[in-house]
Amino acid sequence: MQKGKELYAGKAKSVYLTDNPDELILLFRNDTSAFDGEKIDQLDRKGMVNNRFNAFIMEKLEAAGIQTHHKQILSDQESLVKNLDMLPIECVVRNISAGSICKRLGVEEGMDLNPSTFEFFLKNDELHDPMINDYHIQSFGWATQAEVEAMKKLTFEVNDVLKALFKGIGLLLVDYKLEFGRYKGELVLGDEFTPDGCRLWDAETRMKMDKDRFRQGLGGVVEAYEEVAHRLGVPGI
Ligand code: TMP
Ligand code: ASP
Numbered sequence: 001m002q003k004g005k006e007l008y009a010g011k012a013k014s015v016y017l018t019d020n021p022d023e024l025i026l027l028f029r030n031d032t033s034a035f036d037g038e039k040i041d042q043l044d045r046k047g048m049v050n051n052r053f054n055a056f057i058m059e060k061l062e063a064a065g066i067q068t069h070h071k072q073i074l075s076d077q078e079s080l081v082k083n084l085d086m087l088p089i090e091c092v093v094r095n096i097s098a099g100s101i102c103k104r105l106g107v108e109e110g111m112d113l114n115p116s117t118f119e120f121f122l123k124n125d126e127l128h129d130p131m132i133n134d135y136h137i138q139s140f141g142w143a144t145q146a147e148v149e150a151m152k153k154l155t156f157e158v159n160d161v162l163k164a165l166f167k168g169i170g171l172l173l174v175d176y177k178l179e180f181g182r183y184k185g186e187l188v189l190g191d192e193f194t195p196d197g198c199r200l201w202d203a204e205t206r207m208k209m210d211k212d213r214f215r216q217g218l219g220g221v222v223e224a225y226e227e228v229a230h231r232l233g234v235p236g237i
Pocket of ligand 1: 090092098099100101121129175176177196197198199
């Protein structure tokens with residue numbers, strides 16, 4: 001398998017073509033951004049840690065019967081993935097209130113949400129990823145009704161698997177964001193799962209172990225990701 005030209009560079013990952021049109025290479029860079037690219041930094045080891053962390057989680061999800069884009073790790077910072085036709089939508093599940101929902105609804109951080117809540121956002125940094133609803137998705141043709149239902153179902157299935165996984169290592173899965181794409185007629189998870197795209201708190205101390213350490217200038221960002229990886233038993237970290 002040959003690495004081809006760069007197809008797209010996001011804020012923390014780059015995507016490369018391969019000689020197989022069904023496969024892409026994801027490069028996990030050390031770049032870290034927050035607030036839609038307003039705050040940017042380079043964090044040593046982050047690309048490698050996230051690449052290995054992500055592969056470990058994708059394998060857990062596949063083992064639970066959830067289809068993902070992940071195929072295999074290729075190097076410290078690269079993984080081979082399926083080439084999906086991505087939907088421009090972000091799916092967020094929240095088990096505990098934190099982040100934008102606190103600002104938007106004027107609620108305190110740290111409230112248990114029962115049931116866990118779900119939100120759709122449009123993937124558009126210039127517009128600061130506005131919240132959208134099921135009707136917007138269909139009215140503007142971003143996905144079909146069946147895909148809307150599949151995104152909700154799959155995002156909650158991921159929640160069941162990962163809430164339990166993190167609970168087992170003394171962490172609370174507060175919230176996370178997932179994106180999906182079409183692949184050979186099916187909707188498949190097409191996103192990383194790393195501490196860059198979720199919130200994880202220590203269950204006892206409620207210490208933040210995710211990208212909020214970067215957003216809030218708390219320091220020890222990669223060290224926190226590594227601590228989570230060690231507790232999970234992610235190989236190579
Ligand atoms: P929020 O509180 O900023 O809406 O984010 C909810 C969760 O989703 C949080 O774990 C961060 C993640 N997220 C991203 O990783 N990227 C995004 O663009 C958005 C909107 C959320
Ligand atoms: N991922 C988005 C960004 O990098 C939002 C965030 O995580 O704050 O700007």
